[in-house]
Amino acid sequence: MKTAGLRGRGGAGFPTGLKWTFLPKDHQGPIYLAVNADESEPGTFNNRYLMELDPHQLIEGIILACRAIRCNTAYIYLRYEYGESFRILERAIQECRNAGILGDNILGSDFCIDIHLHRGAAAYICGEETGLIESLEGKRAWPRIKPPFPAIEGLFRKPTIVNNVETLCCVTQILYRGVDWFRSIGVQPDPNNPRDPGSLGPKLYCISGHVNKPCCVELPLGVTARELIDKHAGGVWKGRRAKAVVPGGISMGFLSADELDTPLDFAGPGSVGCLGLGTAAVVVVDDQTSMVDVLYNCCRFMSHESCGQCTPCREGTQWMTRILERIRDGRGRMEDLDLLLEVAGSMGIIPGTTICGLSDGAAWPVKNAINKFRGEFEEYIRQGRPSVTSAQQLMMAAH
Numbered sequence: 001m002k003t004a005g006l007r008g009r010g011g012a013g014f015p016t017g018l019k020w021t022f023l024p025k026d027h028q029g030p031i032y033l034a035v036n037a038d039e040s041e042p043g044t045f046n047n048r049y050l051m052e053l054d055p056h057q058l059i060e061g062i063i064l065a066c067r068a069i070r071c072n073t074a075y076i077y078l079r080y081e082y083g084e085s086f087r088i089l090e091r092a093i094q095e096c097r098n099a100g101i102l103g104d105n106i107l108g109s110d111f112c113i114d115i116h117l118h119r120g121a122a123a124y125i126c127g128e129e130t131g132l133i134e135s136l137e138g139k140r141a142w143p144r145i146k147p148p149f150p151a152i153e154g155l156f157r158k159p160t161i162v163n164n165v166e167t168l169c170c171v172t173q174i175l176y177r178g179v180d181w182f183r184s185i186g187v188q189p190d191p192n193n194p195r196d197p198g199s200l201g202p203k204l205y206c207i208s209g210h211v212n213k214p215c216c217v218e219l220p221l222g223v224t225a226r227e228l229i230d231k232h233a234g235g236v237w238k239g240r241r242a243k244a245v246v247p248g249g250i251s252m253g254f255l256s257a258d259e260l261d262t263p264l265d266f267a268g269p270g271s272v273g274c275l276g277l278g279t280a281a282v283v284v285v286d287d288q289t290s291m292v293d294v295l296y297n298c299c300r301f302m303s304h305e306s307c308g309q310c311t312p313c314r315e316g317t318q319w320m321t322r323i324l325e326r327i328r329d330g331r332g333r334m335e336d337l338d339l340l341l342e343v344a345g346s347m348g349i350i351p352g353t354t355i356c357g358l359s360d361g362a363a364w365p366v367k368n369a370i371n372k373f374r375g376e377f378e379e380y381i382r383q384g385r386p387s388v389t390s391a392q393q394l395m396m397a398a399h
């Protein structure tokens with residue numbers, strides 16, 4: 001996996017082979033694999049496709065990963081809402097057990113492995129790897145302070161690898177088609193930068209929002225948002241233009257219309273001020289939609305999903321939501337924009353104030369929206385009247 005240059009598809013792009021080497025070498029007790037199938041990032045649905053259309057590819061990847069990391073027990077932590085994926089995976093796991101591919105002494109070898117399918121708790125934070133581990137242990141999905149990282153002390157306090165569904169499907173294909181095949185796809189490492197691992201292999205891109213044909217397509221890492229929208233998603237709907245595009249789930253922030261040619265590889269979105277590639281879930285916002293409303297929606301989601309352990313995240317997400325509510329009600333002040341930036345700038349792992357990355361993911365859409373669409377926010381505040389949706393909400397509340 002190290003030679004293939006596989007980087008995790010769950011959001012952070014961490015090199016998979018390197019993560020596996022963090023496991024203690026001389027550990028005598030159990031080692032666990034936790035498959036992250038929580039798929040909770042808004043706009044993301046590639047794991048669902050993989051699980052529903054080719055569950056055996058995932059199971060094979062799990063078996064191969066378990067063999068590599070000396071693990072005999074894997075857990076699939078599945079997003080609660082994915083009922084169809086649950087039924088399909090349950091059936092596929094049973095088929096493998098019946099065929100002697102899972103269970104004791106598989107295919108006559110001395111290797112034993114079993115997979116437990118666990119339905120999640122329907123919260124965004126269950127996808128964060130240590131929140132997921134807590135939830136698997138039957139507790140509230142409160143992320144743990146790191147270190148220790150899961151590879152040292154994870155599920156049931158034993159060494160644990162957490163990998164995304166798509167990452168493990170890549171493992172299957174790398175073993176089947178070879179390292180050279182995998183490395184021939186995507187963006188090669190920069191030869192002048194020894195620290196650049198490149199963005200190798202195929203990626204499932206999800207495209208949704210204001211497009212004619214929302215879809216999930218597999219392409220080499222590094223395609224542009226423009227190509228995804230125009231070539232694969234049938235263009236922006238109703239003959240409109242894109243105003244903003246989420247490059248990889250809402251927690252990554254926004255590309256503006258003149259950044260649509262940014263390559264969607266692990267480095268591209270960061271080069272234009274976004275948090276990263278994230279899950280490569282592209283969500284399109286058309287030019288008739290208010291960025292104030294879009295940002296309000298993002299903030300409301302994050303404030304609802306914050307687990308509440310860290311003050312900057314718990315309070316910050318709520319403050320940002322309330323400030324945006326005020327702006328949408330026509331009571332905004334120009335200084336609210338800098339206030340939003342100040343709150344967003346002081347919460348998250350990157351400024352070092354929180355336990356997990358949800359807070360960074362809550363701050364980034366705010367930073368990008370205000371910095372890239374400031375004129376629109378100022379105009380909205382200057383007009384000083386509630387937006388249509390806000391007014392409708394008030395009327396509904398009054399009744």
Ligand SMILES: Cc1cc2nc3c(=O)[nH]c(=O)nc-3n(C[C@H](O)[C@H](O)[C@H](O)COP(=O)(O)O)c2cc1C
Pocket residue numbers: 007008009010011012013014016036037038039040041124125126127128129130162163164165167168356357358361
């Ligand atoms: C708030 C939050 C939510 C996350 N949700 C998911 C998720 O739904 N699925 C996922 O694979 N990773 C998610 N992650 C990333 C995981 O913590 C972890 O990095 C990932 O599962 C590792 O897998 P990989 O190395 O194969 O990418 C989330 C992270 C954060 C901070």
Ligand code: SF4
Pocket residue numbers: 125142143305306307308309310311313314354355356357358359
């Ligand atoms: S950053 Fe937010 S979601 Fe993450 S542990 Fe802290 S309060 Fe919970």
